[in-house]
Amino acid sequence: MNAPLLSTPSVEAFFFDADPGTRFSLYHAPAPRRPELGAILYVHPFAEELNRSRRMASLQARQFAAMGYAVLQIDLFGCGDSCGDFSAARWDIWRRDLAAALDWLQQRSAGPVQLWGLRLGGLLALDFACSTPVDGIILWQPFLHGRTCINQFLRQRLTETEGDSTAPRSTAVLRANLAAHGSIEVAGYSLARELAQAIDACDAAAMPVPPCPIHWFASGGPAPARQAAGVARLAQRWAERDAILHYHPLDGPPFWGPAAGTECQALLAATATVFGAGQP
Template sequence: MAASSVFFLDAGARGQRLCAHYPARSPAPTGARGQILLLPPFGEEMNKSRRMIALGARAFAAAGFEVLTMDLLGCGDSSGDFGDASWAAWQDDVRLGAGWLDQRAQVTDERKPPLWLWGLRAGALLAPAAYVDSLDFFRPVNLLLWQPVTAGKVQLQQFMRLRVAADLIGGQAKGAMQAMRDQLARGESVEIAGYALSPALAEGLEAAQLKPSPRIARVAWMELSPREDASLTPAAEMAVSAWRAQGAQVRASVSQGPSFWAATEIEEAPRLIEASLAALMAGDDFEIAEREPA
């Protein structure tokens, strides 16, 4: 297998985006089994997830999938600071990465291989940017979702609570949440856990939702639990039912493993990668709901 490569993708006047490309191992004569674009999690969750992202990308490439990961505007080694980011700019970054993969895709049987949008946590909320009015309508588009956040207002509230917790320790928590919202409403950025949250990013994230779409052919909904015998949460069950009602094939799975994106130390969840590979490689039996074996 060709080694992964790291490069800067030109975003024009918006600067450069640091990308990691994982070529597919031993693809068929007609090309890779499919392409995968990472939609990264929010804030510090991305830093905690880098190990799992790298492990997953290598495993997917070894199975014959071409993978692209990207640091969005203001994240990692990409151009700008976090305070420069907006939800619209991150959507543009997703379209940029999807377009790069689309140009590389080989046409087989008069169509391109499927594009999997790999949404990790709040990254799932960026998925519509890659399949609404941006790609060839006839290209299969699928979702691989790792513990997805489906409503941005939930992610934003959790993020802002970090500031409230810090203020509580300092004895200044009273009215902290409303004070932050007032600050954003005045067009001022808010400092939270070392990140400068801009009004444009906060507003876009709060309004973002991942809703069922007829553009999506398959959804691999992957969750983690510390328990061996866990089932999908009621909220996830409702979301899965909504996607199926829209016509998508859905494979839902709960794997045993830690919440690596929120852990104090860097953690790994190998069963999540195994379940994801099973979904990516599934054929006509794709649509199953399963519980990971002990």
């Protein structure tokens, strides 16, 4: 780990060495004079959703620390303030980043370790946990199918070129262009074919998740009634591996969306209710 960039009694900003380069991180120490409840590693969302959700991630990280958790936030390779271009980002590099971050965190906390993933970060957390057992997983409005995330991302390109009669008019055409040319530019992000293919291949229902509690907080508006059936099927699938899914639907704004500075107090409150007593 390199020297801290910023250090306060509760938050430390620093870069740690990784392969390749360095990763920017924030460490929130557990509140003093409180029983330490364990450690939590945050896995951020995809592309611009990372920046849009920074405030909510910070609010929740501080809340976790106040409860007694040690929390580490890391910008993955090619993302945020870490080194590398987004065009060079790869799923396997991000998994290695999480392994290095988890090792760093476990050296500072002897308690149970949980992954906390937002949006695509939730799917990455689940995938990572399949090969690196953890004590629990926290999912904030996760993508359960990688292909859904990539399609949503590509639809931004369709919006950008709306009105241009020569521009592609479907995600299928954009996907064909991505396959043919190796990358595609969307909202200032150059998405590589290799990363898109790796994300497309991720399906939460097919993952051999570890035997641990998984808390899924569904925000961004009233949860659709049809989602209940999907949740039940997923819970049954994961229960076969002794993973227990707890589903927490709630109303709240999509703070990862274009509206800058949006907060979802209902999500913060729901998360605090579940984890405030240190119960997994």
